[in-house]
Amino acid sequence: MAEIRKQRGRIQLRLDAEERTALGSIVNRLAKQPVGTAPHAYEEPALQAEYEKWVVPELEIARDADVAVVRKCLSSGEDVTPLTEAHALAWVRALNQLRLAAGNLLHLSDDDWSSAASSEVRESEEFRMLLALSLLQEELVAALES
Amino acid sequence: MSTVAPVRDPAVAPSKRDQWLRDARWNVVVWNDPITLMSYVVLVLRRLFGHDFQTATSLMLQVHNDGKAVVATQPREQAEASVSQLHTFGLQATLARED
Numbered sequence: 001m002a003e004i005r006k007q008r009g010r011i012q013l014r015l016d017a018e019e020r021t022a023l024g025s026i027v028n029r030l031a032k033q034p035v036g037t038a039p040h041a042y043e044e045p046a047l048q049a050e051y052e053k054w055v056v057p058e059l060e061i062a063r064d065a066d067v068a069v070v071r072k073c074l075s076s077g078e079d080v081t082p083l084t085e086a087h088a089l090a091w092v093r094a095l096n097q098l099r100l101a102a103g104n105l106l107h108l109s110d111d112d113w114s115s116a117a118s119s120e121v122r123e124s125e126e127f128r129m130l131l132a133l134s135l136l137q138e139e140l141v142a143a144l145e146s
Numbered sequence: 147m148s149t150v151a152p153v154r155d156p157a158v159a160p161s162k163r164d165q166w167l168r169d170a171r172w173n174v175v176v177w178n179d180p181i182t183l184m185s186y187v188v189l190v191l192r193r194l195f196g197h198d199f200q201t202a203t204s205l206m207l208q209v210h211n212d213g214k215a216v217v218a219t220q221p222r223e224q225a226e227a228s229v230s231q232l233h234t235f236g237l238q239a240t241l242a243r244e245d
Binding site: 035036039040041042058062063089092096099100102109110111113130134137138141144145 | 229230
């Protein structure tokens with residue numbers, strides 16, 4: 001899968017054409033899927049209602065913007081993309097969103113899902129997507145932390 | 147600019163409840179979820195709250211083992227902003243008045 005390097009403090013993401021196509025398919029499959037329940041901030045219903053009215057729409061816009069950063073990179077036609085820190089953070093947020101969507105589709109509720117999943121789940125397309133996204137996100141997080 | 151002193155409308159004066167909400171300190175609580183990577187949680191806690199690696203890792207493990215952890219205690223507006231940032235990163239987070 002992808003190769004991630006950090007040179008002179010800048011992250012470089014290398015994805016060949018086949019990998020960009022595969023990742024694009026994953027994005028198309030998962031980006032509009034629900035990631036679980038709506039963001040919950042308060043126990044008190046009145047405060048939660050305010051939060052849903054004023055904050056949640058902004059969260060949805062931010063999530064779409066993160067996915068748009070990924071889509072733009074995938075459609076660039078370039079094998080190597082230099083990522084600013086802001087872009088790398090958009091990538092890890094988008095990857096997390098896609099992973100949550102896959103986990104939601106698979107009804108994963110066990111912390112140990114990667115080894116506890118049934119053979120039926122393991123053979124599913126969404127499970128393979130989740131594993132591929134996990135690897136990529138783990139590498140990008142490591143690059144951001146290095 | 148008006149030179150007339152504003153007249154306080156009792157109908158919109160802050161209630162004791164509003165005052166209580168403003169003055170209280172609020173805990174920002176992160177909850178465990180089975181999908182989010184541990185390393186990602188550490189990254190988010192470091193970026194948003196400025197925790198060092200050891201503190202962020204300790205909080206992440208508390209989330210993982212106990213199901214939740216208080217990652218910051220702040221005035222309400224700041225705590226709500228922190229929770230919305232955590233939500234932007236896809237973490238499950240709530241705020242609750244500090245006891």
